Amino acid sequence: MNEINDLPAEVAKALARQLAAAVPDDHREKMAGKLMTRLAEEALSKGALGKGAQETAASLHSKFYVSEGGSKDPSQWLSDHWKKTEALYCDLKGVLIERCRRDGLSHFPAIVKSNGAKGSKLYYMSAQELPEVPQREAQQRAAGEADAQCREAEADPPGALRYKKDMEPQLSSLGKLVFGAGRLLTLRRRVSIAVPPILVVILTLWVNWKIAVAFLATNRPIYPSDVVLAVVVVVAPYVAFKWMSRLMDLMSLRYQAAPDWATGMKEMCAVLELEDIDRGEGSAKVVKVSRYTALCGVCGHTVYLKDGNKQFGRRVVGCCSASPDEHVFTFDPRTSLGYPLRQRKGGYVGQ
Numbered sequence: 411m412n413e414i415n416d417l418p419a420e421v422a423k424a425l426a427r428q429l430a431a432a433v434p435d436d437h438r439e440k441m442a443g444k445l446m447t448r449l450a451e452e453a454l455s456k457g458a459l460g461k462g463a464q465e466t467a468a469s470l471h472s473k474f475y476v477s478e479g480g481s482k483d484p485s486q487w488l489s490d491h492w493k494k495t496e497a498l499y500c501d502l503k504g505v506l507i508e509r510c511r512r513d514g515l516s517h518f519p520a521i522v523k524s525n526g527a528k529g530s531k532l533y534y535m536s537a538q539e540l541p542e543v544p545q546r547e548a549q550q551r552a553a554g555e556a557d558a559q560c561r562e563a564e565a566d567p568p569g570a571l572r573y574k575k576d577m578e579p580q581l582s583s584l585g586k587l588v589f590g591a592g593r594l595l596t597l598r599r600r601v602s603i604a605v606p607p608i609l610v611v612i613l614t615l616w617v618n619w620k621i622a623v624a625f626l627a628t629n630r631p632i633y634p635s636d637v638v639l640a641v642v643v644v645v646a647p648y649v650a651f652k653w654m655s656r657l658m659d660l661m662s663l664r665y666q667a668a669p670d671w672a673t674g675m676k677e678m679c680a681v682l683e684l685e686d687i688d689r690g691e692g693s694a695k696v697v698k699v700s701r702y703t704a705l706c707g708v709c710g711h712t713v714y715l716k717d718g719n720k721q722f723g724r725r726v727v728g729c730c731s732a733s734p735d736e737h738v739f740t741f742d743p744r745t746s747l748g749y750p751l752r753q754r755k756g757g758y759v760g761q
Contacts, residue, residue: 413536414517415460421517422463425537426454428509429519432502434576435712435731442494444474445533449521453535464534466526485531492523492533511540571713571739573702573728573746582673607650614647659724665743667717667726668699681715681726683743704748706730708737713748715741727751 417425430450437443449465456463467484499521510518517537526532621639659666668680683700704713711732718725722738728748730737739748 413460413520413522414538415458415462415536417459417517417537419457421515422459422537423454423457424513424515425459425510425517425519426450426535428506428513428515429521429535430454432506432509433498436714437498440494441474441491442498445470445491445495446498446521448473449533449535450519459536460522460534461524461532464532466533467531470533488531488533495521507540516540567747567749569707569750571704571707571728571748573704573713573741573743573748576701576703607654610650611647614643614650617643663724665726666724667715673699681743702728702741702743702746704728704739706732706737707739707750709733711737713737713739722751 427450430447433443433447438447448470449463452465453459453463467488470484470488472484503518506518517539520536520538522534522536524532524534617639621643656666656669664684666682668682673680680699680701683698685698702715705711706713709730709732711730713728713730715726715728718727726741728739728741729735736752738751740751741748
């Protein structure tokens with residue numbers, strides 16, 4: 411990476427603000443978000459980049475160790491968290507480049523780990539030149555900006571809010587395995603997903619029949635193992651049914667709330683989207699994990715997406731982080747619009 415650290419103070423501060431603002435709300439309490447924000451704050455306060463606004467493992471350890479815990483050795487403690495910080499930065503890099511280009515900057519912020527005196531490590535914010543935009547992409551960008559200006563000129567419907575696709579969500583280990591680069595749904599793969607639940611239902615029906623015959627043919631008492639078996643043969647088809655229903659919902663609605671096992675522990679508002687892609691020999695469908703957020707039209711806080719559950723049926727709804735039970739909105743991924751689902755006086759009309 412080509413570091414650029416000799417930029418004017420105002421430019422350094424502008425880049426620091428871009429880096430701090432890019433950290434998503436649900437990552438600010440995670441250590442990766444804290445470390446990235448800290449490097450941005452140091453560059454902002456010093457008005458400088460590079461080693462003029464550096465942090466050491468010891469200084470970061472003293473600021474964050476008490477609340478976070480972990481190894482007492484500063485270098486080992488920071489090493490455990492720096493990889494996650496770099497992974498978060500990689501997710502945000504595209505967003506940072508777009509924001510800096512949009513705001514007329516010629517550089518974008520970067521985070522650096524370098525060697526210091528006596529084998530110590532230094533951590534600081536640096537800058538890199540914005541990559542050149544290919545001619546075709548520049549033309550597409552100009553056309554897209556023109557379309558965006560036309561859309562902005564048309565006022566959104568009264569009471570509506572507009573969702574924006576955020577950075578890629580953090581996936582769990584199992585989520586990365588299943589949805590890491592998008593899951594291509596070929597006919598063979600759809601059959602492979604649907605067949606196991608069907609086999610489970612058939613098997614449990616057969617087991618239920620065998621159990622019924624066995625109990626009718628004998629007068630022995632019921633043992634705890636019988637109760638456990640009865641629970642299993644009831645729960646297994648229910649789980650298989652839920653699996654099949656979610657798959658059918660995804661195929662019909664083309665989106666649904668991402669399951670908890672697919673995302674990280676603190677991840678919010680992730681959704682599964684079914685997208686059509688061109689594979690040359692024909693179109694195909696791919697499942698991707700995305701994240702959308704919006705600003706609440708009632709109080710201005712961030713709106714996150716979640717499953718509508720029983721209250722809103724199969725819907726994915728947007729819930730305000732400040733009042734998730736009252737400030738609830740619809741979610742339409744095609745128009746990126748959401749409308750209130752609670753009725754209020756004074757023009758706040760639910761749907």
